[in-house]
Amino acid sequence: MARKIKSASQIYFNKDHEMVRRAVKEFVDKEINPNMDEWEDQGIAPLHDLFKKMGDLGFLGIRYDPKYGGQGLDYWYDLVFLEELGHVQGMGIPMAVAVQTHMATPAIAEFGSEYLKETYLTPAIAGDMVSSIAVTEPGAGSDVAALQTTAKKDGDAYVINGSKTYITNGTQADFLTLLARTSDDAGYHSFSLFVVPTNLPGFKVSRKLDKLGVRCSDTAELFFDNLRIPAENLIGREGEGFIYQMKQFQHERFSSMPGAYIGCLDIIHMTVEHLKSRIVFGKPLITRQVLRHRLADWLTEIECLRQLTYHIVRMKMEGLDVTREVSMGKLVAAQLMRKVSDGCLQMYGGLGYMNEMLISRYYRDARLFSIGGGADEIMREIIARVEGF
Numbered sequence: 001m002a003r004k005i006k007s008a009s010q011i012y013f014n015k016d017h018e019m020v021r022r023a024v025k026e027f028v029d030k031e032i033n034p035n036m037d038e039w040e041d042q043g044i045a046p047l048h049d050l051f052k053k054m055g056d057l058g059f060l061g062i063r064y065d066p067k068y069g070g071q072g073l074d075y076w077y078d079l080v081f082l083e084e085l086g087h088v089q090g091m092g093i094p095m096a097v098a099v100q101t102h103m104a105t106p107a108i109a110e111f112g113s114e115y116l117k118e119t120y121l122t123p124a125i126a127g128d129m130v131s132s133i134a135v136t137e138p139g140a141g142s143d144v145a146a147l148q149t150t151a152k153k154d155g156d157a158y159v160i161n162g163s164k165t166y167i168t169n170g171t172q173a174d175f176l177t178l179l180a181r182t183s184d185d186a187g188y189h190s191f192s193l194f195v196v197p198t199n200l201p202g203f204k205v206s207r208k209l210d211k212l213g214v215r216c217s218d219t220a221e222l223f224f225d226n227l228r229i230p231a232e233n234l235i236g237r238e239g240e241g242f243i244y245q246m247k248q249f250q251h252e253r254f255s256s257m258p259g260a261y262i263g264c265l266d267i268i269h270m271t272v273e274h275l276k277s278r279i280v281f282g283k284p285l286i287t288r289q290v291l292r293h294r295l296a297d298w299l300t301e302i303e304c305l306r307q308l309t310y311h312i313v314r315m316k317m318e319g320l321d322v323t324r325e326v327s328m329g330k331l332v333a334a335q336l337m338r339k340v341s342d343g344c345l346q347m348y349g350g351l352g353y354m355n356e357m358l359i360s361r362y363y364r365d366a367r368l369f370s371i372g373g374g375a376d377e378i379m380r381e382i383i384a385r386v387e388g389f
């Protein structure tokens with residue numbers, strides 16, 4: 001007999017999912033949103049404190065193996081977690097958290113040795129260590145294969161030299177998941193992925209960078225001067241790092257999608273409240289058809305993005321390659337977030353331009369979506385390549 005469904009969300013989510021949803025939402029409402037203004041002003045958030053609280057609640061290892069402290073749940077729970085993080089009033093914190101859960105640790109979990117899982121994945125899941133993903137360099141962003149940081153084998157160690165830039169959580173990280181060149185040969189097998197502890201001699205945070213948006217997220221330039229790490233900190237096999245990182249990027253890019261449609265919905269709901277109360281030419285702005293239709297168009301696109309995201313979850317559950325769909329989703333998420341935050345700011349008029357208004361933060365933060373984690377142009381390139389042209 002068919003299940004009785006009362007709302008669309010029940011098609012996808014059961015009581016257990018909703019329990020996780022409520023727990024994450026409560027955390028966002030109590031522990032994150034009330035602090036956002038202060039963290040934005042300070043240009044940093046206390047990640048050790050925040051991650052410890054999240055780790056204690058089991059939020060940092062939803063999908064990871066219980067052997068390492070994870071919850072061992074599936075992609076639908078991961079989706080619920082990411083959707084609720086989307087209610088954070090600004091993108092700096094969801095990004096910092098996603099670095100820990102979807103950017104710096106998936107490769108350790110998938111390809112790392114038992115030693116690396118016990119030493120780094122377990123404390124990352126517990127919130128005892130803060131992590132960063134260190135790929136981008138001053139001369140290598142979109143073109144990852146242009147990176148110049150080297151890791152040279154020397155006995156039972158690798159010696160790291162070079163620099164990384166725009167590294168999220170970079171001033172607070174206890175370890176970096178770092179992509180470095182292990183061979184001068186051309187081709188994708190010249191790179192390896194390492195876990196690099198930041199408490200070793202030769203590591204330096206050269207600069208904390210000042211940014212347009214996501215201001216509460218610390219972004220750093222890092223420098224490595226003959227930094228020796230144990231050879232056992234190599235993730236998986238030498239020469240496979242590029243491939244591991246391309247796989248890890250799929251988790252990163254997927255993690256931006258739920259936050260985008262939930263963020264867009266929050267922005268629209270907030271804007272509708274403003275339009276109802278703002279009287280212009282003798283009528284509430286919400287009565288103007290041009291504005292109502294614009295909002296309706298965006299809601300339609302948001303629903304399309306949400307359904308693409310759910311489709312990807314179904315594909316992930318079947319173990320399918322999601323590169324094509326994730327690249328499309330990341331592209332749409334970025335475009336939509338920018339369009340909705342810009343368009344809604346416009347509906348606020350001058351008020352929207354004031355820093356004291358939340359919409360101005362969303363507008364600033366949204367700009368990053370089209371750049372970070374693979375820019376829009378790179379997503380289009382991947383889609384074209386997968387399609388064979």
Ligand SMILES: Cc1cc2nc3c(=O)[nH]c(=O)nc-3n(C[C@H](O)[C@H](O)[C@H](O)COP(=O)(O)OP(=O)(O)OC[C@H]3O[C@@H](n4cnc5c(N)ncnc54)[C@H](O)[C@@H]3O)c2cc1C
Nearest residue numbers: 133134135136140141142166167168371372373374375377
């Ligand atoms: C706030 C912030 C946080 C970040 N966090 C991290 C992090 O934690 N870890 C990390 O490793 N990196 C991080 N990044 C780096 C980010 O991933 C890169 O900025 C991004 O990949 C783009 O690289 P780039 O800045 O070098 O731009 P470039 O590669 O120089 O590209 C410049 C422009 O040219 C376009 N372009 C490039 N190639 C083509 C092409 N073939 N055709 C058409 N257009 C093209 C790009 O899309 C882009 O618009 C962060 C960046 C920012 C701004």
